[in-house]
Amino acid sequence: MKLRIGDKVRFLNETGEGIVSRIKDKTSVFVEMQDGFEIPYLVSQLVPIHTELIVDKNTDNIEIDPEANINDAVYLVIEPDHELPTLINDYKIYLFNSSAYNVLFSYSIKDEEYFQTLKHGELGAYQKILLKQVKIQFFKEYSYHKIECLFYKNTHFKTQMPIVEIVNISPKTLAESKVIKHDEFKFSVYGFLLKDEFLMQTNVEQELSLVDIAKLKSIKEFNSRSKTSKSNKEYLKSLEKEVDLHITELIENPEGLSNFEMLNIQLEKFDNELDDAVFKNMKKIVFIHGVGNGRLKQEIIERLKKTKGVTFQDGSYKDYGFGATQVNIL
Numbered sequence: 001m002k003l004r005i006g007d008k009v010r011f012l013n014e015t016g017e018g019i020v021s022r023i024k025d026k027t028s029v030f031v032e033m034q035d036g037f038e039i040p041y042l043v044s045q046l047v048p049i050h051t052e053l054i055v056d057k058n059t060d061n062i063e064i065d066p067e068a069n070i071n072d073a074v075y076l077v078i079e080p081d082h083e084l085p086t087l088i089n090d091y092k093i094y095l096f097n098s099s100a101y102n103v104l105f106s107y108s109i110k111d112e113e114y115f116q117t118l119k120h121g122e123l124g125a126y127q128k129i130l131l132k133q134v135k136i137q138f139f140k141e142y143s144y145h146k147i148e149c150l151f152y153k154n155t156h157f158k159t160q161m162p163i164v165e166i167v168n169i170s171p172k173t174l175a176e177s178k179v180i181k182h183d184e185f186k187f188s189v190y191g192f193l194l195k196d197e198f199l200m201q202t203n204v205e206q207e208l209s210l211v212d213i214a215k216l217k218s219i220k221e222f223n224s225r226s227k228t229s230k231s232n233k234e235y236l237k238s239l240e241k242e243v244d245l246h247i248t249e250l251i252e253n254p255e256g257l258s259n260f261e262m263l264n265i266q267l268e269k270f271d272n273e274l275d276d277a278v279f280k281n282m283k284k285i286v287f288i289h290g291v292g293n294g295r296l297k298q299e300i301i302e303r304l305k306k307t308k309g310v311t312f313q314d315g316s317y318k319d320y321g322f323g324a325t326q327v328n329i330l
Contacts, residue, residue: 003029006100008126009046019126020046072099073196076147076167077128078174079189090135093145096128096184096191101151101160107131110144110166125153128184136171143170147194165194239283243273246290259295266296270303278309278329286315290323300325 003009007020009031018039021032030038031046077094097103106120119131132138145167151160169192179188245266247254254262270287277285289296304312304327315324 003043003046003048004100006125007048009048011041012045012047072101074099074103074149074163074194076145076165076192076194077185077189078169078191079185079187080179081187083187088136090133091138092133093131094128094185095123095131095147097123098126099151099195100125101153101157104150104152105129106146106148108146108148109142110146111142115144115146139169139171139174143168143173145169149195163195167192167194239281241273241277241282241285242288243269243285244288245269245296246288263296263299267299267303270300274307274310274327277327282329284326284328286320286324286326288315288320288324291321297325 003020003023005020005023008017009020010017016033018031018033020029021038022030024030024040027044028040028042029046031041032038075096075098077096079092079094080088081090081092082088093107095103095105095107102125103123104121105123106117108115108117110116121129123129146164147167148162148164150162174190177190179190181188247257247262247266250265250269257265266289273285273287287300289300301312304310304325309330311328311330313326313328314322315326
């Protein structure tokens with residue numbers, strides 16, 4: 001039996017498993033345990049726990065060849081929650097990395113014209129990750145599934161081209177495909193091969209052509225804040241707001257109103273303006289409340305303390321003295 005670096009193995013004479021991290025000699029290897037320690041083992045004491053997943057070219061699904069050598073490959077796998085089709089409630093969608101490479105991935109579905117990313121992250125060598133658990137209706141609504149992958153190792157490795165694959169999976173596809181058994185999954189699964197050719201790639205050309213240089217020169221230098229365009233300044237200004245809560249700014253004739261009634265009018269204006277600013281995704285709103293006896297400011301502060309998604313501070317002394325509160329919307 002021949003083992004390679006990255007192969008996942010079980011121990012013949014004890015419980016546990018690990019990944020071959022180094023070749024010691026012709027008869028022994030180092031196995032990295034889950035806690036990160038390396039332990040030498042005789043090859044005869046190890047059992048590979050992965051069989052190769054092979055695409056059935058007639059049905060576009062995967063089958064197992066127990067006698068095949070382990071090859072680097074990446075699959076999109078769908079696992080029903082029962083062996084009997086009539087008893088299936090849910091399907092689990094996995095990304096299965098049966099290679100010695102770590103994978104940076106993203107998983108997206110096509111929603112009308114555009115793709116929507118549902119999950120992204122990192123997947124270790126010889127591991128699988130659950131992308132989503134769905135009902136059969138999910139495949140009726142979203143039949144296009146896009147997987148993007150970048151490959152790397154923590155040691156020296158052969159560079160690999162990234163992959164971008166779009167797989168068409170519908171209820172009809174599943175009904176016409178065969179399910180197969182695999183040690184990594186509890187139930188029989190459907191599978192779709194994404195990559196199986198892990199070859200040395202050529203180096204990126206280091207010299208730029210004249211066309212490339214011209215394109216680079218045509219890219220404008222990033223503007224500093226002091227050089228922000230007029231349109232950008234106008235846009236940023238549109239995300240800010242100033243509200244004067246003086247009672248004479250809110251009603252034409254406040255005479256005859258009690259202090260309690262005026263305070264309620266001011267607080268109602270405050271609530272409405274703050275809600276409107278949050279709804280419009282504004283960044284900052286300044287409430288001018290004046291100094292007075294401090295009651296209005298106190299009420300505003302108490303309400304802001306209970307409001308999620310905002311911070312607050314005294315308004316600019318230069319512009320408002322002590323008579324304003326600035327609210328920053330996160």
